[in-house]
Amino acid sequence: MRIAFRIAVYTLEYIEKNGLSLEKSFKRALTKSSIRGGEIVSQSYEYCRTALFSYSLADLILNKNYFRKISLRKKCAFRIAFGLLRKGYRLREVIYDAGGLLDRYLIEILREFKDISVEELVDRKDKIKFLSIKYSYPKFIAKRLVELLGEEEAEKVFKKDLKATEWIRINTLKVDIDKAVKKLEKMGVIIEKDKDFPELYKVVKSKVPLSTLKLVREFKVIIQDKGSVAVVHALNPAEGEVIIDATAAPGMKTSLIAQLADN
Missing domain, CATH: 3.30.70.1170 (Sun protein; domain 3)
Structure with a gap:
């Protein structure tokens, strides 16, 4: 749904601009969109969660392949689109739901990199960066967990979080x-x-x-x-x-x- 996609974009914007939690940002996005309930709420919330699980990889791909100045709104739209594609949505559906927020260059990047693995872009030897990108964790958290648990146990924690029931x-x-x-x-x-x-x-x-x-x-x-x-x-x-x-x-x-x- 286009409305659900737009609400998800607003949510990610609030998270990045104001440093708010997902829940607070989502509530503000609903208010901005004049949405109070219904299936749009649950769908847009899932869009947000899906994007957050892959935003680090999305940002890495974007930084390496998009050479124009990009607004935060378009960046957030790309993150959501990338996450949805990784979860099995069709590119045509995602483009429609984005409602013009994805320009032709972003669409081409999505088409080319939607199935790429982290291993193809990041050297495993840089263990902190690799874990941070693969599991969308801030670097300082990945570093601290590796220090406390070791690389193997830390990755088990990341995997468990990524594959939540x-x-x-x-x-x-x-x-x-x-x-x-x-x-x-x-x-x-x-x-x-x-x-x-x-x-x-x-x-x-x-x-x-x-x-x-x-x-x-x-x-x-x-x-x-x-x-x-x-x-x-x-x-x-x-x-x-x-x-x-x-x-x-x-x-x-x-x-x-x-x-x-x-x-």
Whole structure:
């Protein structure tokens, strides 16, 4: 979606210009775009997270191949586009979603380098730079972890963070769990029921990015971490209660509160 892409761009701009966290930057981007909820929120948030996992490599490629002055907005758009391509999105879809933020030179760079590996660009002997670029960690953090743990153990930490488990929640206010599960299976999404929370499923494998699924766009299935779900269950919301979520951004916990309270 173009709106989701634009919100993600605003978010990365706020992170870089103001040094804000992802959550605070994302909230500001939503306000700027006059978006309060819906599938656009979850999709744009996923765009942001996807870009952050590969932004160091994106910046390296950009610095080596784009020889014109570039605005921060275009730079952030490139980061998001690069991250989406690495996750399996098609270039044509990404160009459309970018809505003119990618010029023809950026598009050519994306086409040429979307499948390149860090090993092809960075010498492994420079272990700090290599780990920093490959896993999108600031150099000072990569250096400190290597000092504390050694290169091999530090890389295990980076890998674990990079391959975080994806979780989805079935929104029972809009769809029956069994029906949603069957539809997901038909779409090529292999899931595993969580033992702690009945509406939560771990994504074992998906043939397509989760945010592109119709069920996600219709807000029937919600991309949400297990930790976020656990917080709401600890609250134990009940029907008839008045609950104020004073820190809602992007609102996934709020929607689960409504679901558990059958509201």
